[in-house]
Amino acid sequence: MPVIDFRVRPPFRDFLGMVMYGQPERRDRFTRQLGFEPSRAATEQSVDLMLAEMDRAGIDIGVVIGRNSGLLGSVANETVLDFVGAHPGRFLAVASIDATNRKAASAAIDRAMADGFRAINIEPGACAIPMQPDDRRLYPIYARCEDERIPVIMMTGGNAGPDLSYSMPVALDRVLADFPSLKVASSHGGWPWVTEILHVAFRRPNLYLSPDMYLVNMPGMADYVAAANGFLADRFLYASSFPFCPIDSYAAWFRTLPIRPENMERIMYGNAAAFLGLTDEASA
Template identity: 30%
Template sequence: MPIPEGQPIIDTMIGFPMRDPKQAYAHITRQTKDAESRERLKMPAGYMFKDIPDHEGLQEDPVAVTLAEMDKHGIAVGLVGLRSEEGRRAVREHPDRFVGCLSVDPNKGMDAVREIVAMHAEYGIRAVDVFPAGTFPQVAINDKKMYPIYAKCVELDLPIFVCAGVPGPRVRMEPQKVEYLDEVMYDFPELTLVTRHGCEPWTDLAVKLMLKWPGLHYSTSAFAPKHYPREIIDYANTRGADKVLYAGYFPMGLTLDRIMRELPAVPFKDSVWPKFLYDNAARILKLT
């Protein structure tokens, strides 16, 4: 079904061009062991993507570049990371277009919790995110080091975005097994948790867990639309219209040109598009 004309979009995973990708991804590549990941790939999962946006040596303002791309494709609001100066500046200078998400490392213990509180007070962050397989040492989705993070998100009424499924970078997959979500949602029934990066090869299990747990959601980050899992499309078209959120992957691995070119071919029902592209994220991020 076609996307409704003029439908606004909230992109729950967008970023800014990186002049020095090697430095930007050092926190991931430091735990890889193969030479290609360490020395030759543009980004840690670069072997999986074609036509990765290349902005090395960029002279333009990275925030302006992303804003122009958003305007071109009808993206009203972007959820951006606040680890970079560009992310913090974007939220300060364009609060109507960008909202902040703080990436945290549960290995830091209470320092990570204090950082959430501080960034919530200073920047009004709308979400927290964790990349379990990318932490060093790795921390699994259900590791008790994660529990203070989950508890603080519940206390501040913040959603948490968590990567689940086999990671793209060549690191161990064990921390991101989808089955671990069941324990977390059992222990934190008030938590709003949104998965990132596909949940493959356990998308069937992810759907079953979303049916079970009201606070569990799925975002389409890092997937070109023609590769959205069939199980997720079918779920959104039936009982999961309120549970599936749009997320892109610009500029990390996909161009918005490609995403928006392929998106209209996704067989969502007419009633699903507004929820997928805007309403679900607006509710979760409290933008309404």
Template identity: 30%
Template sequence: MIIDYGSRPPLPAFGPKGAEHLKRYRQVYAASETAAEPQQDFAGYLAEYDKAGVSHVCVKARDLETTYGWRISNEDVADFCREQGPRFIGFAGVDPNKGMTAVRELHHAVRVLGLRGLNLQCFEHHLAINDRRMYPLYAKCIELDIPVNIHCSINFATSTLMRYGHPSLLDEVMVDFPELRVCASPPGFPWVHELIGVAWRHPNVSIGLVAVRPKYLQVAGSGYEPLLQYGRTVLKDRIIFGSAYPLGPIARTIAEIRALPIGEEVERLWLHDNAKRFLRL
């Protein structure tokens, strides 16, 4: 079986309409999104997961109201997961710029709505990973015993800063919150070695192989090669697969994982077992 850690269903509640800050993403991922178009209707999307043998899919809310006036609401994500059944696992999205309101919304999203993690795309909040406005949310995640997904890589929204996602900032957070369960995704480019170092230092940090074509892990000079070396050895139990649909076709990303020289054991860890453990399924 396979777990897809990152996917955005092709439904209006999850759509990018109004997310003007992501226009550059449409250019960067244009070829991959075009390749994913056959799955753009919801029936085709579900059929693709059936065909691939995907047991669980993570879908994530986002609250960017104070910075970009846009959100994928916790209520919509919770309703979707409830309607679609146990295959879909919802992560909450709250806005750290809202202070204690965000903390209360996270509590409500988990305890009342039934969401099972927190999604923080820090660059969209114009905040660094280690900004103190994040800290009450990190503490709340530990209290609620839920994992957090943290954007830890380059971003292509030129209205905000790239350095907000630097892995060294996550290292500081993990020193302060060693109990926090984090999946850092995408996997650190152009600071891949630094993210590997953070994960090696902190056993509660996983690396999400999300929003990058897996084939680049074995392309010389791509910058992603260290993920292949460390991901099949000392960090083999810390790599988590996500298609990032619609940034890439579901079947193609799975096929590219299976084409990597990682062996059956590591392939199973990357595609299923690591996510199962991280999500406590």
């Protein structure tokens, strides 16, 4: 079956200035805590080795996401577009915006959609001025994306802000209620608030979850898997969170999870394809 890895950060240009490449000891500590050995592609900062990992893992498409964050490092949309363009058919681009500047964000969305980006990435807690997901400064951006059917990826788990409050699901729940037609994917899957984010996903059908690195041998893993086998089967997203997890080792581990085969196919391809609009194009 085809596979989409929903969160890949390649060792390329602006990405190398991000914390995950700029602080390799921190990254590799996370990797080993999850039970993996660090990826050679990450330690040697090699795109070719990353592509080889994707081939070994059977990953057909990687989703490459821009970032606008003073806290974690930024990746310009132009960098994402150049990388995706250099590897036609292998990657999909997601644009990031300056969420603190409504007019600049609106212009960036216009450019991104014209350039073929698939979604918009917003990391409220990692902005230069940290915000909660339900900060009213973000509402015009959400409204724009809902009206134009632009999916939004939002980091609302893990290291989502200066303290744990920025990953708490309550604020995201309010956003999903206020914009019921806006498709939102939570990168890092709302971890560590696993029970709470699963409740939000149960009551808000516009929420997709991508626990990625925080699924691996972590508290709450069994609950995520239970949801993937049940009500969340069509909204659970497969993602390695490379370079924190090696693409090939993560894929091999993920395929051992007790997830029903028909759900595994949705999780590793169909759900991401639907979220990013690939299925709409195929049926057109």
